[in-house]
Amino acid sequence: xxxxxxxxxxxxxxxxxxxxxxxxxxxxxxxxxxxxxxxxxxxxxxxxxxxxxxxxxxxxxxxxxxxxxxxxxxxxxxxxxxxxxxxxxxxxxxxxxxxxxxxxxxxxxxxxxxxxxxxxxxxxxxxxxxxxxxxxxxxxxxxxxxxxxxxxxxxxxxxxxxxxxxxxxxxxxxxxxxxxxxxxxxxxxxxxxxxxxxxxxxxxxxxxxxxxxxxxxxxxxxxxxxxxxxxxxxxxxxxxxxxxxxxxxxxxxxxxxxxxxxxxxxxxxxxxxxxxxxxxxxxxxxxxxxxxxxxxxxxxxxxxxxxxxxxxxxxxxxxxxxxxxxxxxxxxxxxxxxxxxxxxxxxxxxxxxxxxxxxxxxxxxxxxxxxxxxxxxxxxxxxxxxxxxxxxxxxxxxxxxxxxxxx
Amino acid sequence: xxxxxxxxxxxxxxxxxxxxxxxxxxxxxxxxxxxxxxxxxxxxxxxxxxxxxxxxxxxxxxxxxxxxxxxxxxxxxxxxxxxxxxxxxxxxxxxxxxxxxxxxxxxxxxxxxxxxxxxxxxxxxxxxxxxxx
Numbered sequence: 001x002x003x004x005x006x007x008x009x010x011x012x013x014x015x016x017x018x019x020x021x022x023x024x025x026x027x028x029x030x031x032x033x034x035x036x037x038x039x040x041x042x043x044x045x046x047x048x049x050x051x052x053x054x055x056x057x058x059x060x061x062x063x064x065x066x067x068x069x070x071x072x073x074x075x076x077x078x079x080x081x082x083x084x085x086x087x088x089x090x091x092x093x094x095x096x097x098x099x100x101x102x103x104x105x106x107x108x109x110x111x112x113x114x115x116x117x118x119x120x121x122x123x124x125x126x127x128x129x130x131x132x133x134x135x136x137x138x139x140x141x142x143x144x145x146x147x148x149x150x151x152x153x154x155x156x157x158x159x160x161x162x163x164x165x166x167x168x169x170x171x172x173x174x175x176x177x178x179x180x181x182x183x184x185x186x187x188x189x190x191x192x193x194x195x196x197x198x199x200x201x202x203x204x205x206x207x208x209x210x211x212x213x214x215x216x217x218x219x220x221x222x223x224x225x226x227x228x229x230x231x232x233x234x235x236x237x238x239x240x241x242x243x244x245x246x247x248x249x250x251x252x253x254x255x256x257x258x259x260x261x262x263x264x265x266x267x268x269x270x271x272x273x274x275x276x277x278x279x280x281x282x283x284x285x286x287x288x289x290x291x292x293x294x295x296x297x298x299x300x301x302x303x304x305x306x307x308x309x310x311x312x313x314x315x316x317x318x319x320x321x322x323x324x325x326x327x328x329x330x331x332x333x334x335x336x337x338x339x340x341x342x343x344x345x346x347x348x349x350x351x352x353x354x355x356x357x358x359x360x361x362x363x364x365x366x367x368x369x370x371x372x373x374x375x376x377x378x379x380x381x382x383x384x385x386x387x388x389x390x391x392x393x394x395x396x397x398x399x400x401x402x403x404x405x406x407x
Numbered sequence: 408x409x410x411x412x413x414x415x416x417x418x419x420x421x422x423x424x425x426x427x428x429x430x431x432x433x434x435x436x437x438x439x440x441x442x443x444x445x446x447x448x449x450x451x452x453x454x455x456x457x458x459x460x461x462x463x464x465x466x467x468x469x470x471x472x473x474x475x476x477x478x479x480x481x482x483x484x485x486x487x488x489x490x491x492x493x494x495x496x497x498x499x500x501x502x503x504x505x506x507x508x509x510x511x512x513x514x515x516x517x518x519x520x521x522x523x524x525x526x527x528x529x530x531x532x533x534x535x536x537x538x539x540x
Contacts, residue, residue, distance in 0.1 A: 070516055070517065070520065073516070073517035074517060077517065085515065087517065088515055088516060088517060089515075089516040089517040089520070090516065091516055092506055093505040093506055093508075093510075093511075093512055093516070094485075094486075094504075094505055094506075094507070094508035094509060094510050094511035094512060095485065095510075095511030095512045095513055096505075096511075096512050096516045100511070101516065104513055108513070
């Protein structure tokens with residue numbers, strides 16, 4: 001990913017400004033140095049794909065310094081906006097292991113030998129979150145005596161909630177790329193093209209179309225492009241594709257992912273492979289109506305709890321309350337940021353979505369709903385990046401909402 | 408030369424500079440500008456010693472040895488005297504010594520790796536100096 005340094009570029013992000021905002025908050029909290037370890041932190045500050053275990057050292061002022069596994073340091077150095085000497089490596093050498101390289105840097109190069117160090121602790125359903133491990137924490141702590149360790153991830157969580165113009169533009173493009181995947185999949189399915197086609201194949205057809213359109217990754221760690229057909233559509237919200245064949249009379253769910261400049265396109269669309277029964281059509285119509293209802297009610301000022309209650313009430317009114325999962329969104333940001341809503345760690349249920357979080361303009365979420373009737377072998381999923389606006393929301397995938405029957 | 412020179416002595420230092428300048432052209436040194444201090448711990452005399460090598464645009468410009476604090480360098484490599492001696496006697500590879508933690512590197516690893524081959528050439532020249540340890 002080439003670095004974008006031109007403020008006039010529509011995808012430009014003011015990364016130095018982000019660092020200054022973090023440093024302002026560090027100053028307010030009396031934090032002398034910040035040790036970041038989460039992927040979302042790397043994406044937010046470096047504006048670069050950082051898949052290997054990495055650490056970001058943010059001093060009280062000036063540029064941060066990034067440490068990653070030695071195999072990837074040159075590439076990151078080539079892509080990030082940071083000065084080349086600010087991209088460092090750790091590796092299997094005396095003095096160059098993670099703990100030695102980073103603690104020496106803090107003590108010897110930054111000249112910080114005592115004070116308060118911010119770090120990133122917590123828990124997530126997202127495996128790759130990247131909080132500091134117990135081993136790392138204890139060894140860093142031993143190597144940095146004289147420091148008070150302060151869990152400070154909420155600095156970056158709070159600063160990354162409202163998306164800037166460049167970030168939103170990236171998401172718009174990523175979402176339109178996902179639409180190319182859906183168009184290619186739809187074309188492949190029609191005229192009985194689905195016959196003999198497996199879930200893995202339709203996932204690949206979409207992946208190729210999205211790559212051609214500029215996606216660099218089907219970024220989702222739960223199976224890249226997630227596909228389910230038949231009874232598998234009723235199994236919940238994690239469906240890595242299998243070699244199961246798509247068959248007539250079954251539902252089909254296509255959940256495609258594209259990454260564009262670290263922005264994560266994510267759109268799920270559903271079909272009924274004909275002939276559909278009346279009962280299948282009823283489920284499908286329920287789901288489309290519920291999705292539309294929720295989308296119509298997003299706006300600045302509302303909360304996840306309000307939307308979930310509205311959704312459940314609406315589903316109940318249609319007689320399908322038993323089939324809808326009681327949540328309608330997940331968080332989204334640059335690569336690595338796709339979990340809870342809000343930045344507050346609620347003491348009653350820490351690290352889960354804050355149901356009372358009040359949405360603001362230019363906040364983004366993935367509107368995400370799951371409908372499942374496993375006993376009937378049917379289910380549907382909807383996901384779409386949305387931007388909260390003053391009076392509503394902007395739905396970024398423009399692929400038409402609906403559950404079409406493919407003959 | 409068949410007479411053995413005391414390792415890290417002023418005579419060894421002078422011989423090192425002479426050989427490095429004669430055998431390593433700027434092209435062989437990839438025209439790099441860098442500097443390195445080897446810090447020798449647990450020396451036979453009990454003192455901590457150093458070997459400092461400086462290279463400007465590929466030309467070896469300084470070799471210093473001595474006791475105490477070495478000159479500022481882009482890289483510092485710390486280890487026991489015996490480990491460095493083994494490397495100089497070609498009994499142990501510098502890379503292996505680093506990869507097994509017998510030597511500790513301080514500096515920018517990404518840049519150090521770019522200089523690994525240059526460092527290897529330098530070590531090979533130093534290893535040829537007939538030295539007593």
